[in-house]
Amino acid sequence: MTTFRRAKLALGAVLALGLATSLPAKADEQFFPLQSYRVGPYAAGGTGFFGGFIDYLNLINIRDGGVNGVKLTWDEGETQYEVERGVEVYERLKSRPGVAAWNPLSVGIAYAMIDRISKDKVPLITINHGRTDSTDGRVFPYVFPLLLNPYSETSGIVNYIATREGGPEKLKGKKIVVLYHGSPYGKETIPIYKLLSDKYGFELEQIEVPHPGNEQQSQWLSIRRAKADYVVLRGWGVMNPVALKTAQKTGFPVDHIIGNVWSNSEEDVIPAGDAAKGYVAITTQASGAEYPVLQEVIKTVYGAGKGNLDDKKRIGSVYHNLGIVNGILNVEAIRIAQEKFGKRTLTGDEVRWGFEHLALDPARVEALGAKGLFHSINVTWDNHEGNGRVTFQQWDGAKWKVVSDWISPDWAALRPIIEKSSTAYAQEHGIKIRTSGDDPVGQ
Amino acid sequence: MTTITETALPTARASWLTPNVLGVVLLLLLGYGLVPLIGSDYLMDAVLTPFLALALAAVGLNVLTGYAGQVSLGSAAFLAVGAYAAYNLNLRLPALPLLADIVLAGGIAAAVGIVFGLPSLRLRGFYLAVSTLAAQFFVQWALTKFGWFSNDNASGVIDAPVLRVGSLTFTSATGRYVFSLSIVVIATALTARLLASQTGRNFIAVRDHEIAAKVIGVPLLRTKLLAFGFSSFLIGVAGVLWAFAYLRTVEPAGFNLDRSFQILFIIIIGGLASLRGAFVGAAFIVVFPLLLSRLGAAVLGSLFDSGVLEMSQRIVIGALIIAVLIAEPRGLIALVDRAAAAVRRLRSPQT
Numbered sequence: 001m002t003t004f005r006r007a008k009l010a011l012g013a014v015l016a017l018g019l020a021t022s023l024p025a026k027a028d029e030q031f032f033p034l035q036s037y038r039v040g041p042y043a044a045g046g047t048g049f050f051g052g053f054i055d056y057l058n059l060i061n062i063r064d065g066g067v068n069g070v071k072l073t074w075d076e077g078e079t080q081y082e083v084e085r086g087v088e089v090y091e092r093l094k095s096r097p098g099v100a101a102w103n104p105l106s107v108g109i110a111y112a113m114i115d116r117i118s119k120d121k122v123p124l125i126t127i128n129h130g131r132t133d134s135t136d137g138r139v140f141p142y143v144f145p146l147l148l149n150p151y152s153e154t155s156g157i158v159n160y161i162a163t164r165e166g167g168p169e170k171l172k173g174k175k176i177v178v179l180y181h182g183s184p185y186g187k188e189t190i191p192i193y194k195l196l197s198d199k200y201g202f203e204l205e206q207i208e209v210p211h212p213g214n215e216q217q218s219q220w221l222s223i224r225r226a227k228a229d230y231v232v233l234r235g236w237g238v239m240n241p242v243a244l245k246t247a248q249k250t251g252f253p254v255d256h257i258i259g260n261v262w263s264n265s266e267e268d269v270i271p272a273g274d275a276a277k278g279y280v281a282i283t284t285q286a287s288g289a290e291y292p293v294l295q296e297v298i299k300t301v302y303g304a305g306k307g308n309l310d311d312k313k314r315i316g317s318v319y320h321n322l323g324i325v326n327g328i329l330n331v332e333a334i335r336i337a338q339e340k341f342g343k344r345t346l347t348g349d350e351v352r353w354g355f356e357h358l359a360l361d362p363a364r365v366e367a368l369g370a371k372g373l374f375h376s377i378n379v380t381w382d383n384h385e386g387n388g389r390v391t392f393q394q395w396d397g398a399k400w401k402v403v404s405d406w407i408s409p410d411w412a413a414l415r416p417i418i419e420k421s422s423t424a425y426a427q428e429h430g431i432k433i434r435t436s437g438d439d440p441v442g443q
Numbered sequence: 444m445t446t447i448t449e450t451a452l453p454t455a456r457a458s459w460l461t462p463n464v465l466g467v468v469l470l471l472l473l474g475y476g477l478v479p480l481i482g483s484d485y486l487m488d489a490v491l492t493p494f495l496a497l498a499l500a501a502v503g504l505n506v507l508t509g510y511a512g513q514v515s516l517g518s519a520a521f522l523a524v525g526a527y528a529a530y531n532l533n534l535r536l537p538a539l540p541l542l543a544d545i546v547l548a549g550g551i552a553a554a555v556g557i558v559f560g561l562p563s564l565r566l567r568g569f570y571l572a573v574s575t576l577a578a579q580f581f582v583q584w585a586l587t588k589f590g591w592f593s594n595d596n597a598s599g600v601i602d603a604p605v606l607r608v609g610s611l612t613f614t615s616a617t618g619r620y621v622f623s624l625s626i627v628v629i630a631t632a633l634t635a636r637l638l639a640s641q642t643g644r645n646f647i648a649v650r651d652h653e654i655a656a657k658v659i660g661v662p663l664l665r666t667k668l669l670a671f672g673f674s675s676f677l678i679g680v681a682g683v684l685w686a687f688a689y690l691r692t693v694e695p696a697g698f699n700l701d702r703s704f705q706i707l708f709i710i711i712i713g714g715l716a717s718l719r720g721a722f723v724g725a726a727f728i729v730v731f732p733l734l735l736s737r738l739g740a741a742v743l744g745s746l747f748d749s750g751v752l753e754m755s756q757r758i759v760i761g762a763l764i765i766a767v768l769i770a771e772p773r774g775l776i777a778l779v780d781r782a783a784a785a786v787r788r789l790r791s792p793q794t
Contacts, residue, residue: 038750047750076749078736083697084493087690088733091489111600112692182587184600184694211696429602 028345030067030334032057032074033093035104040080041212042237044267045319049105050076051308052323053330058301058308059293060331067334068343073098083108094120098345101125101330101355107185110143117142122348123333123355127326128153128261128284132188136422137356137384138434142348144355146329147284147377147388150188151418152409153261156390157282158196159407161230161258172201177223179243180234182210185262189234195417213239220250228252233281234260240268241276248275255280255394265318269395277397282390285325285374287400289316292369293324318400325374332368333358356381356437375406381437387411474624479617487620488689494729495623496684501709501721502634503677508707509716510638511670512650513563514571517578518678519702520559524552524582525679526686526693527592533604534594541607545626545683549676555582556675563667567653579700586695593693600694603687619688626684630677635718637673646670647716678706712764714774723775732760 034053037046057072066072075096077089086109090102094116101123104110110126114134117124118141126134127146134143148156161176162168178193180186190206197204205226207219213235220243223231231252233243240263247257259268259281266287269276289298294316301307302315314320337346337354346354358379360368365376379386389406426433478491500518507513529548532539539547559578563571586592593601606613606622613622637643645666648656657663686693705728713724739752747755771778 036749039753043750077740078749078753080753083690083692083694088489088493091485092737095483095485108600108692108694108696111602111694112690115602115691183696187587 028066028069029071029073029098030100030345030351031096031098032072032100032330033089033096033102034074034076035079035086035089035102035106035109036076037079037081037106039078040082042081045237045262045265046081046105047309048265048267048314048317048319049323049326051314052320052325053103053327054308054323055297055301055320056293056324056327056331058306059297060327062300062304062306063296067331068338070334070338070343070345072100072331079104079106079109081106081108083112087112090116094122099348100334100346100351101348103127103326103330105129107131107183107188111184114140114143117348120348121352123352125326125330125355127322127329129185132192133418133421133425135383135385135418137380137382139422139426139431140384141434142352144379144384144386146355146358146379146384146386147325147374148261148390148409149385149418151192151414152385152388152411153282153390154189154192154196155409155411155414156407157232157258157260158200159410160282160392160404162200163404163407168200173203174229175203175205175226176230176232177226177228178204178206178232178234179216179219179223180206180208181213181236181239182208183236185236186234192414192417193232199413209235209239209243211239212237214242216242216246220246220252223247223252224250229256231257232260233257233263235263235268239263241271244269244272244275244279254278258282258392261390264393264400266314266400267317267319274397276395279395280392280403281395281400283318283393283400284388284390285318285321286372286391286393286402287316287318287321291371291373293328293373294321296369297324321373325370328368328370329358329360329377332360355379355384358386381434471628474628475621479621482617482620484616488616490730490733492620492623492689493685494725495620495627496681496689497706497709497729498722498725499627499630499684500678500681500706501713501725502631502718503674503681504706505710505716505718505721506634506638506646506677507670507674509710509714509720510643510650511646511667511674513560513667513670514568515575515671515674516572516700516703516707517559517575517582518706519698519700520578520582521552521556521675521678522682522685522702523586523693523695523698524555524675525549525682526698527586527601528552528679529683529687530601530603530693531592531594540609541604545680548683549679552679552682553672553676556671556678557668560668560671560675563671564664576700579703583695583698600692603691603693606687613688623684623688626680630680631718634673634677638718642666642669650716708764710774712767712774714776717774717776719779720774720776723779727775732756735759 034050036050037043054074057074060067061072075093077092079085079089086104086106090113099122102113102117103125107129110124110130113124122142124143125146128148130145132149132151134140134145135149162171165171193204193206207222209216209219233240235243244254247254254275255278257279259279261282261284264281264283269279298315309315309320333354334346334351336357337350340353341350356379358377360377362376365371375389377386377388389408391402391406392404393400394403500522504515504518507515525548528551529544532544532547559575562574566574606619613619645661648661649663649666709724709728710721712727714720735756739756743752767775
């Protein structure tokens with residue numbers, strides 16, 4: 001009789017799940033499914049980023065009553081930065097009405113979703129990370145590595161080192177070591193560093209730190225043996241403070257370590273204590289809470305007791321501000337799409353159109369209260385990164401201080417490499433390459 | 444462990460319409476008929492497909508650990524070997540049909556399994572478990588180190604091909620589910636056949652008393668390596684399902700030590716040396732946390748953020764595991780059997 005019991009149990013579970021996934025549709029709401037991670041090794045990044053994102057969505061709802069009257073809603077599913085959980089949350093939330101865009105903040109989860117979102121016709125946003133060749137909107141109509149893809153980041157860092165040395169021609173003969181996280185994210189830039197080293201004539205050594213990176217003695221001894229002029233830290237999570245501390249122990253000058261965009265947060269430097277003082281890192285969004293939009297978040301959202309961060313000291317930190325900027329970009333894409341399609345709940349494909357016309361010049365950024373927080377963005381149908389500018393910040397032991405102008409990566413030099421990779425992807429997957437923004441999308 | 448033996452299969456021959464056969468038929472009807480008919484995409488794509496893949500991996504590990512008594516912590520490595528082998532076969536030999544890729548991938552996993560099974564001839568128990576860790580670390584290292592395995596993709600992540608058999612493609616949630624279900628059913632039936640044969644009895648003999656087995660003429664070398672090979676074959680096929688049918692992408696980090704432990708826990712909690720135990724255990728480890736998370740989000744979601752819910756879930760599941768293992772060290776399947784026996788006694792009080 002066990003079978004009957006089992007069959008009954010299974011049937012009950014089937015019905016329960018079936019009921020739970022079919023929720024009634026509501027008018028004029030735009031839904032953000034959030035694959036967040038608030039526990040696990042990368043919780044610091046997850047709570048800051050998703051906290052900032054939710055804070056900004058709350059600000060729009062409380063202050064403006066939504067985007068032109070369309071309320072923003074969201075629901076969170078915990079992923080712990082694991083691909084399989086991210087996929088489960090995707091399948092769970094994808095059938096909710098009015099899905100605007102996905103923002104997983106994980107390269108692994110994003111890779112697993114590319115096929116799925118292309119079929120479901122909903123945009124996938126991978127701000128400051130993701131698959132570099134998805135910059136090519138001709139092949140990846142629904143994927144947006146907004147502001148900064150990994151290759152642009154690399155180019156920005158090399159340009160910055162060149163400025164410090166007094167021009168690109170001075171890079172010749174210098175030795176740069178890239179210390180990267182042993183993960184898909186960490187390895188993404190290996191070919192582009194090689195290419196830039198050939199182009200500028202600097203010597204290059206790329207050293208892997210196995211995940212999670214809490215032991216780096218041998219790597220830093222190799223760096224010392226190599227007599228490196230600069231070390232680029234391409235870390236994530238606990239690897240960063242350990243790198244800074246080990247550098248101090250082996251006597252490498254901290255101001256010659258340049259952090260990448262995922263090694264640039266308060267959570268990376270504070271645990272390193274003194275060892276981090278003078279450390280420089282790239283960023284697309286400044287830290288600090290003095291920007292008008294942050295002030296409004298503090299007043300309106302935290303004032304109403306709806307703030308998402310438990311620790312209010314983290315307001316204005318690097319990850320929180322990245323979440324805010326991500327919120328601005330998502331909301332403005334919806335606003336732009338509403339101008340064309342009407343002030344109502346949009347489909348994923350309509351929001352995709354909005355992202356493909358997401359142009360925020362410095363004047364518009366100032367109007368949004370984010371002047372100085374980030375520079376500008378200009379996404380087009382074939383450029384899904386949107387020419388984001390970068391800046392460099394230095395840790396003074398208590399806070400980040402901006403030490404450079406807004407720098408442009410060398411987009412023209414990177415584009416052919418990106419197109420080569422995306423064209424290969426299109427061939428492999430039988431995707432028709434779009435020839436104009438009006439082309440119908442999808443396979 | 445000596446008391447654990449699955450007797451269902453040999454007795455099924457006496458009168459073929461036993462409750463066990465009936466149960467299998469009913470489950471198949473449910474799996475092929477009712478679930479695709481009324482199940483949602485979420486149920487099939489995010490719950491049942493990973494459940495099937497991990498259940499098959501657990502069946503594989505159960506052959507090795509439950510039946511043949513060789514503890515292994517390298518299951519995730521064999522999953523990875525299967526997934527990457529199938530990907531490369533599909534990419535580099537496009538003429539081969541996908542089913543052949545899957546079988547060959549299983550074969551490659553089996554070959555790797557046999558190599559890493561060689562220490563079992565000298566090592567036992569914990570020592571063997573530690574030596575299988577070598578497989579875990581070596582495979583992950585090799586897959587990350589050599590770009591060839593992932594077709595030189597910059598981040599080492601690969602895209603899975605579309606599931607295709609002849610002119611049939613399985614692109615919908617239902618399609619992928621039915622595809623996985625069919626492979627799991629065939630593989631499980633094969634395993635049941637093998638375990639009911641002389642080889643299966645050799646496995647059990649080696650597990651229960653190695654020296655005694657040797658004395659009565661069981662070839663130790665062949666039996667142990669066969670257990671490693673067959674187990675790795677099944678786990679390799681499960682890896683293909685995991686990568687191609689469920690995630691539809693593969694990255695080496697997804698096959699870490701945690702996954703090996705997960706599969707080991709499935710068979711310990713489900714019941715060692717029991718095919719049904721592998722499925723019940725997989726249901727407990729894969730489906731139950733999802734149900735709990737849905738329940739928690741629905742009931743308490745407005746009060747706590749997802750991080751708090753996630754943590755409390757872990758506590759609940761951890762407590763349940765301890766409770767189950769205290770109540771029934773032989774696993775969930777023994778609990779189910781006891782309950783069934785109790786029901787039978789109630790029905791026929793004269794016995």
